[in-house]
Amino acid sequence: MAKKFHLTLNVNGEHQELLIDPRRSLLDVLRNDLELRGAHRGCDSGDCGACTVILNGKAITSCMTLAADCDGDSVITVEGITPADGLHPVQKALVAEGGIQCGFCTTGIVMAAIALLESNPHPTEEDVRDGLAGNLCRCTGYKKIVEAVLNGERK
Amino acid sequence: MVIGQRIPKLDAPDKATGRTVYGHDVKLPGMLHGRILYSQYASAKIKRVDVSRALKLPGVKAILTAADNPPTKFGYGKDNTPIKGDVVRSFRDEVAAVAAVDADTAAEALDLIEIEYEPLTPLFDVRQAMKDSAPLIHPERKSNLFQKYKYSHGDIVEGERESDVVVEADFELPYVAHAAMETSVVIASFDHRDHLTLYSTTQIPFLLQRDLAEALGIEGNDIRIIQTAIGGAFGRGLDIYPYEPIAALLARKAGKPVRISFSRHEEFLAAPMRQPALIHARAGAKRDGKITFRDAYALLDVGAYISWGSVTPLVMMETTASLYRVPHVKFEADCVYTNNLITGAVRGYGNPQSTFYTETLMERLAVALNMDPVDFRLRNANIPNEEMPQGLIITSCGLKECIEAVAARADVGSQRSEVGSQKDSRISNQKSEINNQKLKRGIGFASTLNVGGGARIYKSDGCGATVKVDDFGHVSLITGSTEIGQGSETILAQIVAEVLGVKVEDINVLNSDTDVKPWDVGVHASRTTFIAGNAAHIAAMDARKQLFETASELLKAEPESLVTRDGKIFVNDSDRSADLAKVARSRHYREGGKVILGEGWYDPPTKMVDKDTYKGNISATYGFGTQMAEVEVDTETGKVRVLRLVCANDVGRAINPMAVEGQIEGGAQMGLGYALTEELIVKEGRVMNPDFLDYRLFTSADMPQIESIIIETDDPQGPFGAKGVGEMGGTPTAAAIANAIHDATGVWLTQLPMTPERVLRALEEAKK
Ligand code: FES
Ligand code: FES
Numbered sequence: 001m002a003k004k005f006h007l008t009l010n011v012n013g014e015h016q017e018l019l020i021d022p023r024r025s026l027l028d029v030l031r032n033d034l035e036l037r038g039a040h041r042g043c044d045s046g047d048c049g050a051c052t053v054i055l056n057g058k059a060i061t062s063c064m065t066l067a068a069d070c071d072g073d074s075v076i077t078v079e080g081i082t083p084a085d086g087l088h089p090v091q092k093a094l095v096a097e098g099g100i101q102c103g104f105c106t107t108g109i110v111m112a113a114i115a116l117l118e119s120n121p122h123p124t125e126e127d128v129r130d131g132l133a134g135n136l137c138r139c140t141g142y143k144k145i146v147e148a149v150l151n152g153e154r155k
Numbered sequence: 156m157v158i159g160q161r162i163p164k165l166d167a168p169d170k171a172t173g174r175t176v177y178g179h180d181v182k183l184p185g186m187l188h189g190r191i192l193y194s195q196y197a198s199a200k201i202k203r204v205d206v207s208r209a210l211k212l213p214g215v216k217a218i219l220t221a222a223d224n225p226p227t228k229f230g231y232g233k234d235n236t237p238i239k240g241d242v243v244r245s246f247r248d249e250v251a252a253v254a255a256v257d258a259d260t261a262a263e264a265l266d267l268i269e270i271e272y273e274p275l276t277p278l279f280d281v282r283q284a285m286k287d288s289a290p291l292i293h294p295e296r297k298s299n300l301f302q303k304y305k306y307s308h309g310d311i312v313e314g315e316r317e318s319d320v321v322v323e324a325d326f327e328l329p330y331v332a333h334a335a336m337e338t339s340v341v342i343a344s345f346d347h348r349d350h351l352t353l354y355s356t357t358q359i360p361f362l363l364q365r366d367l368a369e370a371l372g373i374e375g376n377d378i379r380i381i382q383t384a385i386g387g388a389f390g391r392g393l394d395i396y397p398y399e400p401i402a403a404l405l406a407r408k409a410g411k412p413v414r415i416s417f418s419r420h421e422e423f424l425a426a427p428m429r430q431p432a433l434i435h436a437r438a439g440a441k442r443d444g445k446i447t448f449r450d451a452y453a454l455l456d457v458g459a460y461i462s463w464g465s466v467t468p469l470v471m472m473e474t475t476a477s478l479y480r481v482p483h484v485k486f487e488a489d490c491v492y493t494n495n496l497i498t499g500a501v502r503g504y505g506n507p508q509s510t511f512y513t514e515t516l517m518e519r520l521a522v523a524l525n526m527d528p529v530d531f532r533l534r535n536a537n538i539p540n541e542e543m544p545q546g547l548i549i550t551s552c553g554l555k556e557c558i559e560a561v562a563a564r565a566d567v568g569s570q571r572s573e574v575g576s577q578k579d580s581r582i583s584n585q586k587s588e589i590n591n592q593k594l595k596r597g598i599g600f601a602s603t604l605n606v607g608g609g610a611r612i613y614k615s616d617g618c619g620a621t622v623k624v625d626d627f628g629h630v631s632l633i634t635g636s637t638e639i640g641q642g643s644e645t646i647l648a649q650i651v652a653e654v655l656g657v658k659v660e661d662i663n664v665l666n667s668d669t670d671v672k673p674w675d676v677g678v679h680a681s682r683t684t685f686i687a688g689n690a691a692h693i694a695a696m697d698a699r700k701q702l703f704e705t706a707s708e709l710l711k712a713e714p715e716s717l718v719t720r721d722g723k724i725f726v727n728d729s730d731r732s733a734d735l736a737k738v739a740r741s742r743h744y745r746e747g748g749k750v751i752l753g754e755g756w757y758d759p760p761t762k763m764v765d766k767d768t769y770k771g772n773i774s775a776t777y778g779f780g781t782q783m784a785e786v787e788v789d790t791e792t793g794k795v796r797v798l799r800l801v802c803a804n805d806v807g808r809a810i811n812p813m814a815v816e817g818q819i820e821g822g823a824q825m826g827l828g829y830a831l832t833e834e835l836i837v838k839e840g841r842v843m844n845p846d847f848l849d850y851r852l853f854t855s856a857d858m859p860q861i862e863s864i865i866i867e868t869d870d871p872q873g874p875f876g877a878k879g880v881g882e883m884g885g886t887p888t889a890a891a892i893a894n895a896i897h898d899a900t901g902v903w904l905t906q907l908p909m910t911p912e913r914v915l916r917a918l919e920e921a922k923k
Contacts, residue, residue: 013205037180038173040386042336043419047847050336077175091171095163098813102640103170104336104386110171133856136847139335139640140389141820141884142855144813 005068011036012080026070027051027062030077038078038107044138049135052108053077059115061134066102067108078107081114090114093152094145101139109135113149157652158875161813162659164645166384166638167549178340178356178383179401179416186342187216187254189405189415190821191398192268193424194243194250197494197840200268201241201250209253209267214260217409218268219252219401229370229395232301232461234293237370237400240320243272244292244459246840247425247492249397254405254413277494278841282454284493292492301461303486304468306769308476308544314448314483316437320523326436326512327906330835331429331828333501334852337386343402344412351378351403356385358392358637359677362613366395371403374519382667388639389825390500391426393679394462398425403480413789423845427499428835430464431456432508436475438516438580444526444534448483451475451512457490457498465490472769474509476545478604479517479535484544494840501681502822506605506886507829511907514601514890518897528600528894529562536564537604537779539868546762546770549777551868551878553805554602557781560803560864564597565783568630570607595788596798599894600781601887607807607870608775609759610680617758618683619673620690622698625742625753628722628736630657632694633665635675636687641881642814643683647691649810650874654695655702656719657735673756681778681879684810688874689757698753702735705742709733749807759872776870780804780883782823784891785859788899793915795831795896796859803864804883808876812865815880819863822884830889831908 008015011034018033027044030036030053039062042050046064053062054076058085062075081088087095090113100106109132116123116131123131128149129142137145169175206218221240229235239248251268255261276763278292280282292299315321342354351373357363360380368375385392398415417425420566436451453471457464466486475486519781521531537543539552610615621633632651638644648662666672675687706724710717716727723732739751759775785799802819809815825833832851836843844850869876893904902917 036173040177040337042338043847045419045846045848047417048336063835064767081241082172088173091168094171095167097207098163098817100164100167100170100385101642101817102336102385103166103175104177104640107173116396124541129855129858133854136336136854138334138389138824138852139820139821140817141824141861142858143820143861144817146855 007067007071008078009070010074012076020067022068023064024067026065026067026075029067030062035080036077040107042104049112050105050108052111052135054111054115059112061099078110081110090117090149090152093148097144097148097151099140099148105135105137109137109145123150157649157659158810162645162649162682162811164642165648165660165664166453166644175384176343177337177386179337179356181342181354181383183342183344183412186412186414187256187409188258188261189252189402189413190258190265191249191255191401192251192265194239194246194248194681196243196272196274197246198275199243199272201239201274202273203271204251205269206251209264209449212260212264213268214256215253215264216256216411216718217254217405218264219404219408223404223408225370225372227369227372229366229400230460230757231394231465235397235460237397237404245496247496248459249401252401252405254409277840279493279495281454281491281493284491285489290588292494300489301457301465301492302490304472304769306472306476306486307484309483311448311450311483311485315439317441319442320520321437321439322516322519322523323437324903324905326434328432328434328508328511329907330496330837331432331501331833332423332835332850333389333391333426334385334850335389335391338417338419339391339398339426340414340416341399341402342412342414343406345406347565349377350356353378353380353399353403354383355380356383356392358388358390358639358679360637361674362677363395363399364669364880365597367403368402370395374872380669382637385639389502390504390679393500393677394427396427420845423835423850424842427462427464427497429501430467430498434512436516438520440520440524442524444524444531446479446481446520446535449475449481449513452487453488455488455490456493456495458493458495460497462497463500467508469764469769470505473545473547474506474513474604477543477547478513478602479538495837502648502825503882503886506882507601507826507889510601510603510886511889511893515893515903518894519597519903521617529558529784532558532600532602540556546772547777548772548874551776551807551870552779553866553868554779556866557779557803557805558602560866561600561781561783562803564862577601577899593789593791595790595899596786597895597897598783598785598900599891599896599898600783601778601782601890602896603883603886605778605883605886606680606774607778608685608872609682609761611761611763613676613807615758616676616686616761617689617756618675618690620687620694620755621673622694622753624698624702624735624739626736628739629663630655630661631665632691633672634687634691635673636666636683638666639678641683641818642748642811643678643687646684646810646814647687650688650691650859651695653875654692654699654719657722681881684877685775685879686757686759686875690755692755692874693757694753694755696753697755698751701742701751701753702738706733706738709738709741714814752889772865775872776807776878778805778878778880778883780887782887784888784895786892786895786899788896788914790900790918793911793918795892795909795914797827797892799862800888801862801864803866804880805866805868806880807870807873807878808867809865810875810877815865816863818880819884822862822882823888824853824858826885826888829885829907830892834908
């Protein structure tokens with residue numbers, strides 16, 4: 001067993017201190033230690049985007065990020081952007097426009113879209129398609145996802 | 156009216172917020188992590204298995220070897236066991252399994268298991284496997300040929316004699332993966348009575364109950380299947396696969412719940428793939444533009460064990476025999492064992508394969524006849540109310556409307572400037588099109604025929620439903636059907652809401668527990684809207700009858716004069732009403748009282764195909780569709796860019812147009828991949844590209860503009876006129892793109908996916 005690492009994280013605005021195996025990914029720690037299951041494991045190799053969370057303001061694949069490398073950082077997950085009552089505008093648009101089928105990719109897409117809109121508040125269709133190219137979806141064909149992100153911004 | 160509305164999926168808010176519980180999220184107290192050890196060889200004898208070192212590893216709770224196998228074999232071909240004992244027949248063969256306190260310990264334990272193999276000569280080539288001299292994959296069978304299919308109608312010789320033009324080609328089709336975003340997962344747990352509960356992503360909960368009982372040597376009534384939210388399936392869950400009995404056996408041995416969740420790599424190795432096919436096909440037509448015959452032979456590699464890959468010829472022959480009106484047809488297929496991967500059901504199930512050769516041959520015929528491909532297709536299109544020679548009874552049919560609808564879009568909104576000239580060149584001498592321009596644009600068409608009213612491949616094609624209205628007026632639909640993301644919950648709720656006059660979001664749909672829900676075959680063959688929809692409709696009508704019976708007393712009116720609206724029961728043309736809760740309570744709280752409980756069971760009026768002739772009306776109705784692809788081919792790099800895909804589909808009636816579009820657009824993503832990028836490269840039995848970096852799905856950036864046109868034909872037997880649509884989206888796409896590439900460049904592609912290398916090679920050959 002490797003020596004445990006003392007990890008300090010701010011997750012969704014809450015201070016967290018954990019003792020973890022330093023080889024573990026941020027995704028693993030979020031899902032299993034913090035019981036935040038909104039980030040999903042689709043590949044564990046950085047290729048699908050299902051595990052996307054926002055780390056210090058940037059969308060990242062949490063499966064490819066060592067938790068120990070995030071010491072002192074701030075992480076926002078889908079649980080963190082969901083209002084206590086109702087939905088975030090991006091979530092609302094994805095629901096209303098039919099951008100969700102099986103939903104396994106959805107939370108990653110929500111986080112990627114929020115980060116995208118943060119850095120580019122008025123994206124073109126091209127921007128959205130390119131911005132979400134790291135988030136695979138096998139169900140929807142992306143059309144309604146792209147429309148939702150564009151419309152969510154307009155509304 | 157909630158039928159025909161773009162109603163968001165009922166389960167979407169939970170999915171958007173991460174509240175949905177998928178199989179990967181299920182954690183039971185004391186749950187162990189299971190891992191499977193796969194074979195090091197594609198074909199070998201197992202000489203020795205030593206698990207002693209692994210057993211000593213702290214945290215290991217159980218190890219499974221072939222000695223733990225129940226005595227019976229399982230699977231469609233009754234040729235499989237959970238762990239393989241004396242021989243391994245493919246790299247995906249399970250040779251041992253471990254349950255441990257965490258995933259890392261389980262993985263470590265696998266490394267400590269020693270297996271000694273004696274390699275045998277493997278058999279990877281399906282043509283070799285057909286030879287008499289080939290070693291037998293399953294020595295207890297006399298041949299590697301698992302099954303031969305022979306279908307015919309009319310007389311091929313006569314068809315050929317009548318033909319003015321005949322075209323033919325050889326086709327080569329690849330392995331393709333479902334690539335659902337959630338990998339396969341199962342959790343097995345025994346209770347104190349030794350009853351097994353299986354948390355599963357299966358698409359066939361009731362058949363799995365039966366198959367698992369057989370595989371484990373226990374009774375079906377000792378098994379309860381709970382379906383978790385399913386992160387995509389696309390046919391993956393239509394059979395029992397070894398990891399399911401392995402999880403159960405590990406759970407029993409360890410005395411604790413066990414979860415097995417596949418890694419992505421494992422998913423690309425061990426989940427059942429779309430089978431590769433070698434096809435030779437011919438077709439003919441008369442100068443007047445009538446097809447005369449079709450003749451196809453398919454050689455299918457089903458892998459080392461039999462699953463649904465061996466039954467896809469049933470669908471292939473349906474397309475070959477009945478897409479368009481063809482008087483003379485012959486179709487034969489051989490399904491052959493090799494030391495390759497297991498092949499199974501993948502969305503479209505044989506249809507993308509057969510539509511590729513059928514529709515590219517249609518295009519070749521049009522070219523040979525010097526006829527517009529749209530006119531040619533219209534001349535041969537299926538028509539409503541016709542029994543096909545194969546026995547399919549076509550009732551509603553909008554194929555002509557689909558062809559016309561996409562053709563009408565050929566000249567509209569096109570990104571290319573010279574549409575007109577290209578369109579003419581499409582029917583002129585193709586060779587002259589290869590000129591000096593680097594980028595060539597073209598358009599291509601292809602249609603599809605798909606079962607739309609179930610598919611009777613078992614004795615029952617039924618589904619049950621119960622509609623309950625409680626004391627508070629709350630409505631629950633308990634349905635046998637399964638939600639895999641496609642939206643069945645919402646569609647079925649719309650049907651019930653329409654009948655009972657309540658809001659869709661006020662209906663709770665329960666569909667995940669075999670101890671609760673009535674029987675259903677499973678979610679396959681685009682059947683759920685039609686079959687489960689009819690069952691839900693019957694149950695809702697039954698509940699409404701009970702409500703009307705009591706309401707007629709309360710409102711002092713004849714039941715025939717009552718209508719449902721806004722959560723109430725009204726006397727027609729008046730404002731006298733009673734709400735559902737009041738009616739339900741009045742019926743309940745009285746002497747001899749009853750609760751509102753509507754029952755529905757629907758099994759369509761169809762037949763299993765005859766086992767010798769393969770004829771019969773397998774589905775209660777058929778769906779049709781046509782796609783038009785517009786492509787740009789870079790003749791220097793061979794890269795094909797799809798600019799636009801226009802899809803028209805006859806769906807009977809769109810209960811929820813947004814959900815229909817979702818099926819078409821999502822299907823198109825798979826069809827585009829099949830056409831251009833997706834190929835599981837299997838070399839000497841080994842998967843060479845088991846990750847999304849090398850197995851390329853279309854991303855949001857790759858997608859062309861997709862336009863979806865809904866054609867409504869109001870099916871006489873469908874719920875509110877609807878028929879199935881789930882698989883049509885991706886079926887004709889590869890053919891439409893191949894035809895567009897031909898239109899652009901004059902070359903025919905016959906191998907999928909149409910990668911830049913293959914396109915370049917075809918262009919080079921055409922220059923010679
Ligand atoms: S799970 Fe992290 S990118 Fe796929
Ligand atoms: S909705 Fe299923 S993967 Fe995107």
